[in-house]
Amino acid sequence: MKKLLSIVIVSYKNFAQAQVLKRNLSKEKRWECVIVDNTVHNRGYGTACNEGARQTHGEYLLFLNADVEITIPVVKKMLEYMQKHKNVGVVGPQFLNAEGNIEQSSTKLPTPSVAAVALSFLNRLFPHNAVSKNYWLKTWDRKTTREVNVISGAAMLVRRNDFIRIGGFDHQFFLYWEEFDLCARMKQIGKRVVFLVDAQAYHPRQVSIRLAQREGVETRRYFTQSRFRYFKKYFGFIQAVLLESWLTVTEQWRLFSLLALSFFLRTYDLLHIPVIGDVGRDYLRALSLLRFQSFDLLGIPSSIPRFAQGPLNIWFDALSFLFGGVSVFAPPLFAAVLTTMGIGLLYVLLEKRIGKTPAFLGALLMAGSPMEIIHSRMPFYLFAVPVFTLLYFFALERMETVKTRWSVFFAVLSFGVLFQWELAVIPLSGLLVWQGVKQRNICLKYWKSVFFGAVLGFLPQILYDLTHRCTQLCGLVAWAGYRTVAITGFDARHGVTVNTFTTTLIASAEQLKKLIGWNEYISLIGVGIIILFGLYVSRKRRLPHLVLYSLLGFILMGIGVVIHGSPSEAYFPQFSLFLAILFGYGVSRITSKYVRWLVILGIVVLIAKNGTLLIQNHFYTSSIVNSIEAAQWVVRDASGQPIRFVSYDTGAVFPTYVDSMRFLSTIRGGRIGDGGVLYIVSFEKDVVLPSVDVEKRVFGDVTIVKNLVGGTVIE
Structure with missing residues (x-):
C-alpha cells in the first residue's frame, strides 16, 4: 500500500523523546515514521530532514522536532487542509508552550531594513514600533487561520513533489533559518504558507533550552552563520555584511560598550600620563634591545632588592616601540589595547558561566577601576597582571576539564608567564600545585608537558641563574620558604602579631578601595556584601571554576600579603580580577529583579563617578x-x-x-x-x-x- 504521509523526526541528544513521538504517530496504516538521529554525527537539521525524506515514500512529508508533542488528529487536520488547498505548499500548527500560551511561531519574511529594526536592540527599546509589529505580526492574536510568510520549522507539512521541486532543505543552513529559506522558495514557485489554528501542538522546549544553555557558544555561532547565509542568498553579500555587522554590534552591546569604555579611559588625554624614573629606565632598556645593544633577562629590582622582576615589561615596551614608533605614547596605547582585550575576555568567559548581566557588571567593575586605569596609562609591570592572571585561571580550568597534554603544558606555562610580570604573584602558585595534586595522574602521564611548560615559563630566570649561581629562582624560593616559616614566630623580626596584622589589614583595605572607587569605603563595603551574599547562598553548590579560583586566589594572595608584611601596591592588581569575578557571581545569585536593578544602578553611578573624577583631575598626573x-x-x-x-x-x-x-x-x-x-x-x-x-x-x-x-x- 502506498504511503500517504511520511513523518521525519530529527533527534539530537533526545532520542528517547523521539521514540515516544514515533510510537504515538505510527498507529496509522498509511503513515510511516522515521527518526534521523544527529547525536553521534550532527549533520544539521536541514540535512537530516533531507535524509529522512530520501528514506521514505509518502505523498506528504511532515518534519518534526523530537520535543514537539503532536497527536494523530492534529496531523490529520493538517493533511486535510493541504489536500483541500492545492496552492498551499507549507502548513504549520498553532504551538502552545509549557504554560499553555500561544507561541509566536510565524512571521513575515524579513528584508535587511526590516531585520535591522525587528531583530536588533531597537525592537527591545521600542517594542511597539511599526516595523517590528508588522514583522512579528503582533496585531494578530494567532487565533485564526491565515496565510503567513514563515512558520516554525518545529512542525512543517509539505507535499513531496513541491519539496523535491525546490530541492529540499538547503544544506548550507546547518541550524536555524532553514524554515525561512524553505518558505521563501515555496513562495517563489507560487505556493502559499499557512498557519492552521485548528491544529494545535505543544512545544515545551525544556530539552531544547537545556541544550542551548549547555552549548551556548556553538548555538549562537550556528544562528549567526545561518542568518548571514540567508540574507546573502536573497539580498547579496554587501547587504548581508552590513546587516550582520549592525546586528552583531547591537546583540553584543554589553561587550562593545565595555571595550569602548575601557579603551577610552585608558587613552583619553594621553598628554597626562605618568612617566616616572622606573618607567624611563625600562624604556631605555627597550631601546637598547631594539638596537641590539643588550638583551635583558631580568627587569627592575623588586621590593626585595636582591630579586628582580621578569623582563616581560621591557620586551613589551620594545614591541610597542617597534610597531608603534619610539615615542612616550606607544607603550600606553599598546597597554590600553592589551588591558581592553583582557576586559573583553573576562566578559566572554563570565557570560558563558554566570549570564550576560552579571558578567557585564563584573567586567564593568574592572573596566572602571581607578587603579587599573592608572596602571594601564603607566605601563609598568603591574598593568598586565590582571590579564595574565585571567589567562592563568582559564588555563587551570582547561587543565581540569580537558585533561590533555596541551592543557597541562599551558597551565604550567601560564603561571611562568604571569610570574615574569610580577614576583608578588608567587602565592598563586598554590593553585597550580593544588590542581597538580588533583590531576596527578594526568600530570604524571604528561610529565614532559609539565617540564617544558616550566622551563619555557621561567626561561629568563633559568638562563640568568645558569651564570649567576641560581641567585634568582633558588634564592626566591628559599626566601619565600623562610618568610612563611618566620610568621610562626621563628624569627621575631618577621612574626605576625595582633598589631602587625591589624596594620596590614588597614593598609590592604586602603589599596582595595582604590580598585573599586576612588577613596570610597562605602563602595568597597557594598561590593563586599554582594560577594559574601553570593558565596553564602552558594555554600552547598559547586562554584564555577573561575569563581573558585578567584576565591582561592584572594585567600592565597591575602596570606601572601600577611607573610610579606608590607602590603604595597604590587600585591593588588590581581585583586581587581578576583573582585570582578566574585562580584559578578554574587549578582548572578540575586533573584530579586528590583535588587538587581538597584545593583546595576549603583555600579553605573560608581563607574561614572570614577571616570568623571579621573578626567576632571587629569588622571592625577601632570602633563x-x-x-x-x-x-x-x-x-x-x-x-x-x-x-x-x-x-x-x-x-x-x-x-x-x-x-x-x-x-x-x-x-x-x-x-x-x-x-x-x-x-x-x-x-x-x-x-x-x-x-x-x-x-x-x-x-x-x-x-x-x-x-x-x-x-x-x-x-
Missing part, C-alpha cells in the same frame, strides 16, 4: 608636555655634546629617578654619557638647588639648571 619641552631644550642646548643628568629631589635617592629625562632626551637625538654638559633636573617646586654658576629654565613643573663653565656641583 608630559613639560618634560618633553625640557628634554627638547636640553638636546638643543647640548649641541651634540654628551648629556649628564643629576637631581637633588627627595626621590633622587633612587638611581632611576631621572631616567625619564634620559629617555626623552635620547629619542630626540641627545647623547647620554659621562663628561659633557651637566644638567640638574627637579620635579619638585621647593627643592633647594646647589649654589653654582647656572642657567635656569622652568618648564611648568620641570626645572632644568645648567652647570656653566667654572661652576661646582657636588654629585
Whole structure:
C-alpha cells in the first residue's frame, strides 16, 4: 500500500523523546515514521530532514522536532487542509508552550531594513514600533487561520513533489533559518504558507533550552552563520555584511560598550600620563634591545632588592616601540589595547558561566577601576597582571576539564608567564600545585608537558641563574620558604602579631578601595556584601571554576600579603580580577529583579563617578608636555655634546629617578654619557638647588639648571 504521509523526526541528544513521538504517530496504516538521529554525527537539521525524506515514500512529508508533542488528529487536520488547498505548499500548527500560551511561531519574511529594526536592540527599546509589529505580526492574536510568510520549522507539512521541486532543505543552513529559506522558495514557485489554528501542538522546549544553555557558544555561532547565509542568498553579500555587522554590534552591546569604555579611559588625554624614573629606565632598556645593544633577562629590582622582576615589561615596551614608533605614547596605547582585550575576555568567559548581566557588571567593575586605569596609562609591570592572571585561571580550568597534554603544558606555562610580570604573584602558585595534586595522574602521564611548560615559563630566570649561581629562582624560593616559616614566630623580626596584622589589614583595605572607587569605603563595603551574599547562598553548590579560583586566589594572595608584611601596591592588581569575578557571581545569585536593578544602578553611578573624577583631575598626573619641552631644550642646548643628568629631589635617592629625562632626551637625538654638559633636573617646586654658576629654565613643573663653565656641583 502506498504511503500517504511520511513523518521525519530529527533527534539530537533526545532520542528517547523521539521514540515516544514515533510510537504515538505510527498507529496509522498509511503513515510511516522515521527518526534521523544527529547525536553521534550532527549533520544539521536541514540535512537530516533531507535524509529522512530520501528514506521514505509518502505523498506528504511532515518534519518534526523530537520535543514537539503532536497527536494523530492534529496531523490529520493538517493533511486535510493541504489536500483541500492545492496552492498551499507549507502548513504549520498553532504551538502552545509549557504554560499553555500561544507561541509566536510565524512571521513575515524579513528584508535587511526590516531585520535591522525587528531583530536588533531597537525592537527591545521600542517594542511597539511599526516595523517590528508588522514583522512579528503582533496585531494578530494567532487565533485564526491565515496565510503567513514563515512558520516554525518545529512542525512543517509539505507535499513531496513541491519539496523535491525546490530541492529540499538547503544544506548550507546547518541550524536555524532553514524554515525561512524553505518558505521563501515555496513562495517563489507560487505556493502559499499557512498557519492552521485548528491544529494545535505543544512545544515545551525544556530539552531544547537545556541544550542551548549547555552549548551556548556553538548555538549562537550556528544562528549567526545561518542568518548571514540567508540574507546573502536573497539580498547579496554587501547587504548581508552590513546587516550582520549592525546586528552583531547591537546583540553584543554589553561587550562593545565595555571595550569602548575601557579603551577610552585608558587613552583619553594621553598628554597626562605618568612617566616616572622606573618607567624611563625600562624604556631605555627597550631601546637598547631594539638596537641590539643588550638583551635583558631580568627587569627592575623588586621590593626585595636582591630579586628582580621578569623582563616581560621591557620586551613589551620594545614591541610597542617597534610597531608603534619610539615615542612616550606607544607603550600606553599598546597597554590600553592589551588591558581592553583582557576586559573583553573576562566578559566572554563570565557570560558563558554566570549570564550576560552579571558578567557585564563584573567586567564593568574592572573596566572602571581607578587603579587599573592608572596602571594601564603607566605601563609598568603591574598593568598586565590582571590579564595574565585571567589567562592563568582559564588555563587551570582547561587543565581540569580537558585533561590533555596541551592543557597541562599551558597551565604550567601560564603561571611562568604571569610570574615574569610580577614576583608578588608567587602565592598563586598554590593553585597550580593544588590542581597538580588533583590531576596527578594526568600530570604524571604528561610529565614532559609539565617540564617544558616550566622551563619555557621561567626561561629568563633559568638562563640568568645558569651564570649567576641560581641567585634568582633558588634564592626566591628559599626566601619565600623562610618568610612563611618566620610568621610562626621563628624569627621575631618577621612574626605576625595582633598589631602587625591589624596594620596590614588597614593598609590592604586602603589599596582595595582604590580598585573599586576612588577613596570610597562605602563602595568597597557594598561590593563586599554582594560577594559574601553570593558565596553564602552558594555554600552547598559547586562554584564555577573561575569563581573558585578567584576565591582561592584572594585567600592565597591575602596570606601572601600577611607573610610579606608590607602590603604595597604590587600585591593588588590581581585583586581587581578576583573582585570582578566574585562580584559578578554574587549578582548572578540575586533573584530579586528590583535588587538587581538597584545593583546595576549603583555600579553605573560608581563607574561614572570614577571616570568623571579621573578626567576632571587629569588622571592625577601632570602633563608630559613639560618634560618633553625640557628634554627638547636640553638636546638643543647640548649641541651634540654628551648629556649628564643629576637631581637633588627627595626621590633622587633612587638611581632611576631621572631616567625619564634620559629617555626623552635620547629619542630626540641627545647623547647620554659621562663628561659633557651637566644638567640638574627637579620635579619638585621647593627643592633647594646647589649654589653654582647656572642657567635656569622652568618648564611648568620641570626645572632644568645648567652647570656653566667654572661652576661646582657636588654629585
